[in-house]
Amino acid sequence: MKVANDIRLLSSGPRCGVGEISIPANEPGSSIMPGKVNPTQCESITMGCCQVMGNHTTVSVAGSNGHFELNVFRPVMINAVLQSIQIIGDATMSLAANCVEVSTETHYLGNERFGERRDGSLYDRNGDQGIKANKKEISKYLNSxxxxxxxxxxxxxxxxxxxxxxxxxxxxxxxxxxxxxxx
Missing domain, CATH: 1.10.40 (Ribonucleotide Reductase Protein R1; domain 1)
Incomplete structure (x- = not known):
């Protein structure tokens, strides 16, 4: 959750945010702010983390209510743990494929070069290629x-x-x- 929120904050901008990094524009811009890049992958990770924290509470409460040597709440505990594993696995793979890194496979369609994401969708290699440092902005902050x-x-x-x-x-x-x- 911390990393996802850090990416969201560091990519905020372009003029009034931190703007030290840029992230791919995976979806069309905001309905109220044309041209805005929404950090949807980071928001998805954060929602998944909230669900996992809820599952942790479920496991804690169910575990503390299992009396003597028999815990009749094991099924809900197991379900919560397995759901958390699935959520974390899916969310991190999605963040990696659609925000952090981009598949290195290259396709040539006409005169333009396109890359392919793990889900099979194509993107313009001259455009969004994962998280990029905005060196000019970072240099400005460092010098000031x-x-x-x-x-x-x-x-x-x-x-x-x-x-x-x-x-x-x-x-x-x-x-x-x-x-x-x-x-």
């Missing part, structure tokens, strides 16, 4: 981050490093630009 002040502090002293960080923050500069301006 003030976390590097920690590494700078031993070289210029705590007070100067703190002043540079405050200056960079208040004037919307990179840390490097702030240090150069302050001398």
């Amino acid at each position: 981050s003030l976390m590097l002040v920690t590494a700078l502090s031993p070289h210029i002293g705590y007070d100067k490093a703190a002043k540079a960080a405050h200056h960079a923050h208040h004037h919307e500069l990179s840390l490097k630009e702030a240090v150069v301006q302050l001398g």
Whole structure:
């Protein structure tokens, strides 16, 4: 569930979200926001995890109510465990095939190259190819981050490093630009 939610948040955007990664557009965009890429595979994983957590509660309650050496609730426990195994297996295979990785098989249809997903559907190899890092966005965040002040502090002293960080923050500069301006 954590990984699915991290993928959802990291792929949010394109303008007001985190936008550090992009994911394949498996379904048409949102009905209220044309062009939006919905993280449906991640949402599916999260729903499956909720069901598995419910099954865990079923197993816990049924197990705690089995008295003496005979637990008459074993059938519901076994059913919940088997259902959880199936849900986790199906959900992870779907996430892998439709979001994380894309099959490497290649088909040539006319002059264009297409890939085939495990379910047999085709996708444009020049388009969606699984999760991709948005290097430009990541670089922008890294260069505007003030976390590097920690590494700078031993070289210029705590007070100067703190002043540079405050200056960079208040004037919307990179840390490097702030240090150069302050001398």
